[in-house]
Amino acid sequence: MSSTLQDAPQAGRPDADGTVEQDIRFAAPAAVLLATGQPVQDEAFLPVLLAEAARFGLGHVVAVLPAGQPHAALDAMATARGVTLHIRETTAAPRSLGALRAALPVVTDGFLLLDGAGVAESNLLALPLHAGEAPAALVMRPGPTAGWAGAAWMRAGLAASLGADEMPLHQALPPLLASGQARGLEASGRWLDPATTHALPPRPAAFLDRDGVLIVDDHYPHDPAKVQWIPGAWQAVRRLNEAGYFVFVVTNQAGVGRGYYTEATVRHLHRWMAAEMAQAGAHIDAFEYCPHHPEADVAAYRRSCHRRKPGPGMILDLMAHWPVERAGSFMIGDRSTDVAAAAAAGLPGHLFPSDDLDRMTTIILSASNFSGV
Template sequence: MTAGTPKPLLPIAGRPFLDILIEEIARQGVRRFLLLAAFEADRIARFAAALPDRLGRRITVEVATEPAPAGTGGALAHARDRLDPVFFLFNGDSWFDQPLASLRAALARTPRALGVLALRRLSGAGRYGTVEMEGASVTAFRPAGGPQPGPCLVNAGVYLFRREMVSRCPAAGALEHDTLPGLAADGLLAGVSSDAYFIDIGVPEDYARAQHEIEARRRKPALFLDRDGVINEDRGYVATRDRFAFMPGAPEAIRDANEAGCYVFVVTNQAGIGHGYYGAADFHRLMDVIQDELLAVGGHIDDVRFCPDHPEAALEPYRRQSDWRKPAPGMILDLLRHWPVDAANSLMIGDRLSDIEAAAAAGIRGVLFQTGRLDDVLRPFLAGRPARLAGSAGGQP
């Protein structure tokens, strides 16, 4: 199967695995991707060029092609000049459903560390090497195959690094063997562990399991939010940062929903675009600002739908009836088509009856929010949610 196809491009339920992985990463606020490629790099480049439109996301996807296969550490060294000062690194053939906010918080708590590893707790190591920790610090790596009875931690292939660590990467070599152990020995690595769902498609039986398991694991309830009057104060056609102010409890509510394992979606009428008060680019810029401010407190918005249309819009292209404009349910229905949402256990919060009517038309429960704190309104809904579901790794329970 991989004779002519890079493993991350193998299909999972009809989609390239890397499609799903990048979608999972992008929904948590990452907007720029750099794919480190060697084998079939031209095919990777074609995949990268088409991905933003296919996912319908405002992301950039670039490719760094090694002049010769250099291993996981060498690939990173080769891409040194294209990395951000702080960057995530992901294995392209595994998925760990650990919130990226936990790695951001861990790096902030450990200013001396050059990186944070996401670690999966297992009842036994199986085919994986193990990781040892003291407190919050990673202290050692043990190879697979040794005596490793009982509970252990394994490297899940998700990292957050400061760019300075790349100076420790060889021109050719493996990150896991040639770089990480030295960083751990010098006390420069932190770790965060969890029981979140993990799968590595690197062996045939787990690749087969991924065909039905991944989409089932991605199915979860969603919190749909109106924007103006719910996330931010409704000051009339808000399109710039200087006019934006969060509603009380809004960042906390979004973070709480993320941590409970819910999608968070924004569905907002934006007739100000149709009236010519601001443009779609202004809307997107402000949404990027909102996302960045949420990331700073550990929250994120997974996806956004907006409707610029209005029957009396000043600009002719937007002067129309639209099944996206609330109280019509089009924006919610589009999100339900795009994401594996558990609609029966989802919730819409809006500040107008049109929001509640749109939710009802889409088969979603609605709650009217006009006073108080948004996190207080959300709390009863989250109280009925089970904890984030644990998963399996390499056949281990």
């Protein structure tokens, strides 16, 4: 296996050189998914929420279900996404404080809560970041006034002490805003409705070259200790996350074919980049790389490859694997081969002078016709 989809975040697998990668999920807090208690609806919608949590690298998901409710679809999605799924069965009323409390024995102090009755799309990594000094919780609300947009970051101690088990979450959480126990964050994303959402919703995508766009291209960068970030790189990725875009890295890595470093080195750098960006609430959905070169010194990598830019292969593979909307999608690269790869995939390509990525991204987004968020 020379290069594959979804280098991160995914569970480890062997490289061409035989190295087995460590699990590359972040040590992030668990996500808790609350069922509605309507089995057919839960079997369709909870896997969507789990896929969304997995997309942001949350490796542990707790699903609280009414006792005896089937969860085959949820199990299958967890397996497909490399997520550790904890099923907690409860006799408490669905979506009540009692149901939430059923999850507390297996969550960390500080977890993400997603409501099976509907959630506003958001940058899940940014929730704990925005919580900052919030006393106990950050509650997504549907507008400037109090309400419940289906997502929160919360401390376990608060969940344990909020009120009676029977109280529904949509009644228990909004008053925390008024009392100062929680801060509010206005939801800007589309509403994911369990009645109509049965798969990850389509989104436009930003395809980013790596060297010269996210990190300084100082001749085959591969050592995290020597990496220099391009100014505005983290901010740009977070801006794209919050605008509802998929964010993908597509990078030629002929240094593998030339024998300068291995695929394991490339994957290690991508894990490091993902972890660094996560600290700033920024998230890359997948890293794609092509290790081939027609004149590679290492015979196993010596070939013309449609994935090597200016070929469109990496972009097309991502578009086949993820629900990417063409409208609004674009590529940013620092070489003409990046722009050519985008053109070959039928997308606009923007040549980046390696100055400030957030400034360029802001300009591109302001001109985009994507109106999903």
